[in-house]
Amino acid sequence: MPITPTEASAQAREICGLAPIVPVLVVHDVTHARPLAEALVAGGLPALEVTLRTPAALDVIAEMAKVEGGVVGAGTLVTPDDVTKAIEAGAKFGVSPGATDPLLDACEAQGLPLLPGAATASEAMALLARGYDMLKFFPAEASGGAPALKAIGAPLPQISFCPTGGVSPKNAATYLSLSNVVCAGGSWVAPSDLVKAGDWAAITSLAKEASQLARA
Structure with a gap:
């Protein structure tokens, strides 16, 4: 069922709000899928991003989708074909390092909530103009880290972010302290x-x- 950008962002925001950290998972062995998902959900992290970086990724998503309490998404969506395969595998949301019109069109047409990537104010403004106000800030550390994200947020307070890329236990709290x-x-x-x-x-x-990290 088709989805509008506004609906997509609302659903993505809801998923992002389930826990302060979304595990970014690169899984090579499908036998690890279910126990890994169960371990993360048991620890209080229900939203799981499985990156499409391994041959096993789609099978991993299919297995993790069976885990009670988990919300499994597909990361590294780049093409419309990625979107179709992710949905068929059972993904409930998508994450992309950037955003293109063909990718956004595919997600909207197939009803997949997307967290599109942006690293600059211009990229964020372009997505906002289309209707997306919940974005992925990527690559976070390489793009200036928390200070850069705070600076982008000053003139664009209506946009919220999920920073990814270089986030670690050492800096996660700093990111999460930002209002955006x-x-x-x-x-x-x-x-x-x-x-x-x-x-x-x-x-x-x-x-x-x-899961106990504090958010702003």
């Missing part, structure tokens, strides 16, 4: 060594710590 930040995306809650080892208890512990 709803949540942040981070990969540290599911480090590859713990995933490979199947140490789900440790991942749940990291998720619990992240």
